[in-house]
Amino acid sequence: MNGNTFGRIFRLTTFGESHGPGLGGIVDGCPAGLEISEADLQQALDERRPGQDGRGGAASTARSEKDQVRILSGVFAGKSTGAPIAFYVENENQRSADYEALAAILRPGHADLGFFMKHAFRDYRGGGRSSGRETLCRVAGGGIAEKILEKAGARIFACVAEFGGIAANLEDIENAAARPWFCPDKVTDGLWVEAAKKTRAAGDSLGGKVRVEIHGLPAGLGEPVFDKLDARLAYAFMGVGAVKGVEIGSGCAAADMKGSEHNDPILPAEAGLACGTLPTGISYRFASNNAGGVLGGISNGAPICVTASLKPLASISRKQRSMDMYGEMRDLQIGGRHDISVIPRVVPVLKAMAALCAVDFLLLQKTALL
Amino acid sequence: MNGNTFGRIFRLTTFGESHGPGLGGIVDGCPAGLEISEADLQQALDERRPGQDGRGGAASTARSEKDQVRILSGVFAGKSTGAPIAFYVENENQRSADYEALAAILRPGHADLGFFMKHAFRDYRGGGRSSGRETLCRVAGGGIAEKILEKAGARIFACVAEFGGIAANLEDIENAAARPWFCPDKVTDGLWVEAAKKTRAAGDSLGGKVRVEIHGLPAGLGEPVFDKLDARLAYAFMGVGAVKGVEIGSGCAAADMKGSEHNDPILPAEAGLACGTLPTGISYRFASNNAGGVLGGISNGAPICVTASLKPLASISRKQRSMDMYGEMRDLQIGGRHDISVIPRVVPVLKAMAALCAVDFLLLQKTALL
Amino acid sequence: MNGNTFGRIFRLTTFGESHGPGLGGIVDGCPAGLEISEADLQQALDERRPGQDGRGGAASTARSEKDQVRILSGVFAGKSTGAPIAFYVENENQRSADYEALAAILRPGHADLGFFMKHAFRDYRGGGRSSGRETLCRVAGGGIAEKILEKAGARIFACVAEFGGIAANLEDIENAAARPWFCPDKVTDGLWVEAAKKTRAAGDSLGGKVRVEIHGLPAGLGEPVFDKLDARLAYAFMGVGAVKGVEIGSGCAAADMKGSEHNDPILPAEAGLACGTLPTGISYRFASNNAGGVLGGISNGAPICVTASLKPLASISRKQRSMDMYGEMRDLQIGGRHDISVIPRVVPVLKAMAALCAVDFLLLQKTALL
């Protein structure tokens, strides 16, 4: 296996399986002097935890872990020293036995078959490295990245945009984190809870959409050819389990638009509303944001807008049939503890990926000028 | 600037501007012993050229270059030596003067503003590094990658799936390359030509969708965390200018599906129809392919299916208003030579990106086992 | 800070400070199916530990830690799963107070000044990231690498070649690991113990040389331009604290030789003595090994021979004068626990770096052919 590192300058490397001793990661390339504490990481992780404060209660797993994070290096006297910051979360509450019955079955919609083809050997306990639990490392790393973004004047907002076919109104994404289900409006979460309940009763699962926005990111970030800002965001988001589509700004709808509609006119900025200030001293704004804050792979100072579409969870309690490793068709009834959707727990994960991505470009941009 | 290299093992690094001396690239990491010639690369490039064989004639630019490619290294006696393969295409037919009038204007929908914010200095001639002409380097590099895929028994097919809101039937993607507009059926290209003509007359531009499929790629490719096969494909595709959305398999539609619908049942394969053979010797297939050939970031042996949504071209001949570097609103009437859509010329580009991506995983996978 | 990852395919990322909670690392890119256990890593670490079995007793620190290693991921049922292998060693026996008195002094021969210039902030406890204790992560990672090399038929031998100006006879490097001081002959260690005692009494420190040989590494490994096998070895070795010179084969003495002396004649191999077998089926050997097993950056099948020269330890108990952060000259008398030389404890560290380097090339080479 490979590819357990994300980033070029600000680099997160992660490890751990859902049913091993624990999970964690190393952030290399964090600048020195950043105020950072275990409490910061814990707060980021707590946003992701199931079963608390009614957050996604109806959709989320019964497995409840404290996910207590420990910082093992790189912080001294409350500040980053520049050295790698390692963090670790011990697993508790493992019930591997739930999985042993499934050891020979290749679950549909899961990575089981792929892993077996890849390594001719697999850790069948809870999906091993493909477990959703792996994402807590991204959230912890993203928590560090967010602290840097804040210092640079940028903020990331994330919300559920759609669940089970029911779309929310994106009008108040800034406050979504304070609402159950990361709902960007005041009413739709109620409908989502209903949909979740019905689906759980039916032994099925649901998909949905998540919207992430980065506000206040400086213009000029992004590399114009392969490493476009939107290309790295697409990579970051599609690298999260269950994501099947990534859209920037106007997204897939752009395919049906005309240039005269899609182009965002550039205008001189009014006071307080500038997206940025040109090297000539002129401040500007855009009349619309179909671009989603990225043009030619480079940030333009408008909010970066990304939408991810997520498939329904593959693990459903309803009986399925699937083949085992020996070619026999078997009944598959998944016990264990399972969510009925990655929504809403995936929201902090995608937010973290956006933060990791943005900070990496922010630091890289420092090398673009003499 | 950074990020002009794509790949981890099979690595393409590109250079060049549309209005400089020429464009080219270096492929490092190509295995030795591959039969490769300038004719192979030329054939790949010719698929991308405008104004020939009626290919996208109505949509494409009047600028006609021979785009004669030269191999400068890495091939001896008709075979790759293992050394870096450099290739070069000289620019001819440059009319930079077309652009000098625009030097101070920040064109809407273009990278002009971003470049200026990034480097406080820009090459305004034809978009510099952001010109669509940059993509010929990807196509040449992809041509080498495709030769390797062929040896591994894989083939890539690409077609226009939708143009100006008119969708084609994907029934015959295998033969799309032989039809005008890379059309996957026998009738829709006629409608597309009409739409293109009307749009050109109106001085506007159109977007569309492109479908790329990789058939015969072995199962087991892809890294389960950040470097998922689909994550790298999303990165590769979103890194092509004008792409605003990338979908794998069921794509954005997955958000509205239930797990019981989305999961692709695994079945023992019938003779000749296997997606792969397990280490236990059992051949398997899938009853459906909502996954688009990738589960948990790892190929499962079914066709890899990717759809890209592309925005309409930003350069339109209709008059627009935009701000210049000094804050003045100016009339902008773009002369020069411009397509009205990246469709269909972008098709070989996306195919090339898929090839670069797939070969990179194919070679990396060799390191996954002792 | 950056650069806490070593390798391209088999990649070790490390973290930790001598006076923080602990140290550890992540190995990404380890092939699946390798038998590996905590006992394997512990054995590698134990070779490096001070104060046991008389190993370098006279030269080594009084700080005695058990250095108990724990594997946190990537191993299931006794084998590597392909997932990242994380390991962790908790610090005990920290006496940071020893260092607080030195907090403002910039110790000569140490990284103190560099860190302060780099980050304007530093972790003064025991050198932080520059502590020799960091090397235990290399040894643990190297322990995994050595298991892979063994499977490939290669073995690494390492010994002290010189200490305090007294050179050993390299005749029996294969058994050096079994002798005190990793001595390659049966007599010189006695002289070294004497030299160490005298130096300790004088409050001073000593340097020395370490020889590392890789036997049985297949020919053909190494990349001919920047990533020559010897270039990566030089990078690996010079990256170990105190190393001031790295030599391959004939080393610095090559500067005074003639081509007719230096060239190693290639001969057909006699039975059982082949360095390798050509693709034509012919086995060969060399009449001499001035090359040290590497020609043009590529292994030739002869033993890879590397010699590192190490400076005396900067921390000496004898009184020194040095400047503090405020420009005052201060008396510096270093207490704490200090070795009088990196010899012999650095031997397993350099051996580990050779192993990490060799395995990385071994895996990369798998991508060199179709």
Place this chain on the structure above:
Amino acid sequence: MNGNTFGRIFRLTTFGESHGPGLGGIVDGCPAGLEISEADLQQALDERRPGQDGRGGAASTARSEKDQVRILSGVFAGKSTGAPIAFYVENENQRSADYEALAAILRPGHADLGFFMKHAFRDYRGGGRSSGRETLCRVAGGGIAEKILEKAGARIFACVAEFGGIAANLEDIENAAARPWFCPDKVTDGLWVEAAKKTRAAGDSLGGKVRVEIHGLPAGLGEPVFDKLDARLAYAFMGVGAVKGVEIGSGCAAADMKGSEHNDPILPAEAGLACGTLPTGISYRFASNNAGGVLGGISNGAPICVTASLKPLASISRKQRSMDMYGEMRDLQIGGRHDISVIPRVVPVLKAMAALCAVDFLLLQKTALL
């Protein structure tokens, strides 16, 4: 093959064989706004050319190429645009026929055997990718890097320190580039010319040593663990053909020193003689420079001093015996055009590697602070 890219931020990727169409490279990551021209690169290349101004006339090849360099991208209006800078040098004067007679022989001291083992296929013309001619790409890339260093107030000096066993006095390295043979004193070059003549007459070859110093590089550059500044320099230097030993500062002699001798005392600086200024505002200098400007992998502001030891060239005109690909012992009398030493032509190559290395750290350091 792999590893044709050097650098992490400022990255040079090279291509080309001595007997193919030409050689060149791409510099990615060069900041925008740097004044750069073909004349700058040509000047760097001309330092490396044989047979001119009596420079190493007696040691150098009769092959005389103009080595005219062309910049193909990344420069507009006399300045770097931030885009990749590609350059190209066409080969002329190729006499591949000289090599065809040798096609089956595995020359001792050359990469022939290694390449054959690596790829089971080789370009036998002039060593292919292992030709010394490959180094012109490093020199051109280094020429760009040196322009950046100059802007940062740093300068690189390089000289021959020893040739054929005859050492020069390093007293005037600053002016060595202006003397024949890059001699750092006024007398030793005469002795070198004599030694070269005798050796050429005897059909043999000679080795030597090269000294490179970087003056004025800011303190704080370098990463404390694997990517130490000296580790990357060792990698850079050992990656140049013929280098068998690399030493930093006191080098191999450090092995015989005591800590009390080796430690460089830190002192407050006198006016105009500071190595740097601490964040506290205090300027400092060192009483000696055994460290060679690097402590704990981080630059300390003193001159960076590196010495490379180079083996005698493997190609000698005197008759040798060697095995061919089929196991036959053959007489080998090398015709063609050959130098009798890499000295002095390798001097600009090592200087270029130092420049590439230093600029890469200079840019990376920009990311070390918030």
